Amino acid sequence: MRPAELIMAVVMAFFSLYLMWKSAELPIGWIPQEGPGGGAFPFWLAAGMLASCGVVIARWFMRASDASRSEEPYMDGPSFRMFLLSAGSLTVMIGLIHIIGVYGAVPLFLIFYMRYMGRHSWITTGAVAGITPVVTFLFFDIALNITLPKGLSVIEEQIFYPLYDILL
């Protein structure tokens, strides 16, 4: 936990600096007749973030915070695997939405997660992976008229336009 505490504080300190620099693209001082410049609010708050990171780093050296004293690993092996697989499959699913749309990516994600990670039977996996996109489609695309992304235009034209013709 101890190295992670320092790494996080240092990364966040650099992020704070980036935010300060980015905020300073707009005036950060006082503009006569207008009040504080557009960048002032985020600039000084980012400075607050930087100062907080400074305190976290100082407390790390003094071993004053719980995380800076902890000798426990930040993540043990099984936790790291669970995190990597969950966050990784989620990332792949969102990436796939750009190509095959929500209704292609969601069942693939559910099959991977339930079958590979949960070790559920094909029947349970198939039921959840089949029902979830149908319910989502009926709720969002049909009831709410919120068109969820369909990926490449060919998928939308070939599969969803005929469906809209039937259901709407």
Added chain:
Amino acid sequence: MEILNLLLDGFAIAFEPLNLVVIVLGCAVGLFVGAMPGLGSVNGVAIMLPMTFLVPPTSAIIFLAALYYGAMYGGAISSIMLGIPGASTAVATVFDGRPLAMKGMADKALVAAATASFVGGTISVVLFTLFAPPLAEVALRFGSPEIFALMIMAFATFIGLGGDDIAKTIFSICIGLVMSAVGLDIISGQPRLIFLDLPGFFHGINFLVLAIGIYGIGEILWTLETTKGEVTMSKATVSFRRVIVALKDLRHNVKTMVMGSFLGYFVGILPAAGATPGSLMAYGMAKMIAKEPETYGKGNIDGVVAPEAANNAASTGAMLPMLTLGIPGSPTTAILLGGMVIWGLEPGPLLFVEHKDFVWGLIASLYAANVFALLINLAFIPLFLWVLKMPFTILAPIIFVLCVVGGYAPTQSLHDVWLMLIFGVVGYLMRKLDYPMAPAVLAIVLGPLAEPAMRQSLIISNGSFAIFFTRTIDGVPVSGMIMGIAIALFLLPVVKTLRRKSRPAS
């Protein structure tokens, strides 16, 4: 008398068929969300908010408020049956609820939790009905300095009373406020903080993206790590006769329920406090005044009753500052507040003037939600016990999918979905290092209100920060008084540290 008339009008709205349906649905979904380990009202409200676009704004907010209530009831179920708090608000319920379940008295604990929740909810809604209108009337006279001072106080309570690492709390508040500043500058209209020149940042960062990221994705990652996807459940025998007997036995616990309700309500009003400290304090207080404090932690029914009455009362208490002042009393009410803004219902005192129907409809629906949550809870205890057996490896991916489509729906932009994933993962990694996340969510909701209030005040005073201390309303320096409380709250941790240091020396 006027309040009574308004409340009756409110009941007419609450009992409209659509609103009744959403109350029942909200309670049921809330009970389910609350009962699932790791998921609480805040997760439920964040994930379900985009799903409410189907109904009118009043019904949507009634649904979410009912869900909020239901989750408070539901949290006890997994605390008692699994020994894992369904939500942080139900942590204190584990202390005695779990030992009762281990002794084979799970049904007694479940009935006690449901009844105490009902009592807490009812007392707090009555208090809310009495307190809200006068507070809104006072707040109507507030200008931008007072509003900004109130927001500073809301952030100060996180620092003074939050109990988390102060530097990390300040970091969390600041990053939430900076994220709220992304988009176009409200006064000059110039683009601001457009990272990597991505066009998706021009419309700003929707608070829902952060809320769903942290309370949806981040929370599930956290729960997956802590439970490893496994649950072990106690056995429970539930029958109508046993429920009636358990209800009769509760007459001995009325005093604790009432105490928990009042304490929870007033703690709930404080922005950083909310239901979790409310329930823990009620548990502590019940133990302190008990004749046999040594029985606590070993299966004392008062140890279930006190925190459950308190967490429901606190959830209503948290709505008081949200509706009257526009300052949320808990992370859940922060998300509700953000939802209201989306629907064009600006929370604050004007709401009581301009949207009386909405306000009183919501208050009346809280009374109704309380009754329905109790009935659904008692009637469906066996069903919830069955649902709790659902492996987390089925629930987790479904919630991930809900987060993705929920993050997409408000702006219909995949940019926001990516952002939500980043917030969820980074939020989870930071939470592991004790960075509190609730202040960031509160800050991103309050940021768009705090910045104009501050800038308007400074324009009035020509750049002098003294306006926040010197401006008066009818000769009373309201803003200065609020700032005084905020400064005291900021200094509270310093005082605590100094006292702690002086103790060993003395």
